[in-house]
Amino acid sequence: FFFSAFHCRGIRDDIEEEDEQVSDAINVSGAAPPKLCTSFAHFGFDEQLMHQIRKSEYTQPTPIQCQGVPIALSGRDMIGIAKTGSGKTAAFIWPMLVHIMDQKELEPGEGPIAVIVCPTRELCQQIHAECKRFGKAYSLRSVAVYGGGSMWEQAKALQEGAEIVVCTPGRLIDHVKKKATSLQRVTYLVFDEADRMFDMGFEYQVRSIASHVRPDRQTLLFSATFRKKIERLARDILVDPIRVVQGDIGEANEDVTQVVEILLSGSDKWAWLTRRLVEFTSAGSVLIFVTKKANSDELAANLTQEGYSLGLLHGDMDQSERNKVISDFKKKNLPILVATDVAARGLDIPSIRTVVNYDVARDIDTHTHRIGRTGRAGEKGVAYTLLTHKDTTFAGDLVRNLEGANQAVSKELMDLAMQNPWFRKSRFKGGKGKRLNIGGGGLGYKERPGLGAESSVSYQTLFLENCIISSIFLKSERKTCMMLSHCRIVASAAVCLQPVALKVTANQPPELWGIACLH
Structure with missing residues (x-):
């Protein structure tokens, strides 16, 4: 034929x-x-x-x-x-x-x-x-x-x-x-x-x-x-x-919807998390990031006292403990995982629907990898980032990250970012848009x-x-x-x-x- x-x-x-x-x-x-x-x-x-x-x-x-x-x-x-x-x-x-x-x-x-x-x-x-x-x-x-x-x-x-x-x-x-x-x-x-x-x-x-x-x-x-x-x-x-x-x-993954919450102080983070956690777990697995081991231990202990079943992952754990926690989380035996950035790279668990940046990442590249634990292989996910008024520098990086992913920037986040002199100067020069330093220095x-x-x-x-x-x-x-x-x-x-x-x-x-x- x-x-x-x-x-x-x-x-x-x-x-x-x-x-x-x-x-x-x-x-x-x-x-x-x-x-x-x-x-x-x-x-x-x-x-x-x-x-x-x-x-x-x-x-x-x-x-x-x-x-x-x-x-x-x-x-x-x-x-x-x-x-x-x-x-x-x-x-x-x-x-x-x-x-x-x-x-x-x-x-x-x-x-x-x-x-x-x-x-x-x-x-x-x-x-x-x-x-x-x-x-x-x-x-x-x-x-x-x-x-x-x-x-x-x-x-x-x-x-x-x-x-x-x-x-x-x-x-x-x-x-x-x-x-x-x-x-x-x-x-x-x-x-x-x-x-x-x-x-x-x-x-x-x-x-x-x-x-x-x-x-x-x-x-x-x-x-x-x-x-x-x-x-x-x-x-x-x-x-x-x-x-x-x-x-x-x-750039950030466009399949991940980013939500930025501006809170008055660090203590408000706990109230926000406990108020929303039931909603998050009903949608799928939840991954919560903190910056330090001590913070992860404290947050995990507080959530356990509230009756939540969760896993903890940080760098001081031996390999068998880490493997068991990841396995239980992947099998959905544990609906919540509290982790330091040791888990930010390569953790590939399709059931993760929500990422919470309880503590902000040390830089925007780490933030990009954190939120990339959800929304994998074309799936959709949501990443929440909790900021306080001391996070002005990171707020500027986050604005550009959101713009690079074609996502909306709230007035509250922009106001916080504009408190940083470096960011404010760059905006007055017209520095806006996808291709301006959204992923760290030395691009290209x-x-x-x-x-x-x-x-x-x-x-x-x-x-x-x-x-x-x-x-x-x-x-x-x-x-x-x-x-x-x-x-x-x-x-x-x-x-x-x-x-x-x-x-x-x-x-x-x-x-x-x-x-x-x-x-």
């Missing part, structure tokens, strides 16, 4: 409209970025992996996945900047599995092929769980290595062999020093929540890990914000990266010479014959040959039927890395 020109025009228009919607949601820059894919069929994953994706109830890729997955499959280095709950974890896990399957099998005693570095134990465990879930497609092994866990058990698991290691930076370095594993086979390196790792003082460890991995690796760096330190790191460890930004850098990634101008990701409708495309990317101080084979471009969608990363081995000289012939 065949399609008439009329039917083809309708299909083409639908695909172009879908491409435009996704491309409007993301901003891509860098030299020759691959075209985005708006359907799982375009990724070219085999049935084994697609079965696991369908089991996980994915229906279509998110914007960061539409652009990030083709980039990762092509072998390019990448900077991914996306709001929390955007699906960026899957955007680096799925291509990682394809990459691993195209490498030589591990020999006994060899280290991992892929390493994912993240800041906290909780995030490490969650990424590890995702790796195991999707890794079932190919019977790949994943090991989680983090502080607070048993060194002996982790070392034993590493020595038994695993293609994937998910780790916190300090603990991985400890195991490498003790020769429990090596980084010689690593060709796929991911840094997730890089800004948080820098906030926690892990810059030296992050750079050390990058410097001890072979230079022909593929490196992906993900963050919700992009400040100057992260920009410098990207310039140092990535080679000709493609940058993908979903929304404005550092300044391209190095030769990286190409910003891409508008506009497409023409192309109907081409099947072809095999191969390309060589010459990278500064290293040569890496990467191949994306058998790509069919139909109606502006790059359909990767068989995504293949060229196998590389430690003893293979660069001059022997071949180029497939065009057909």
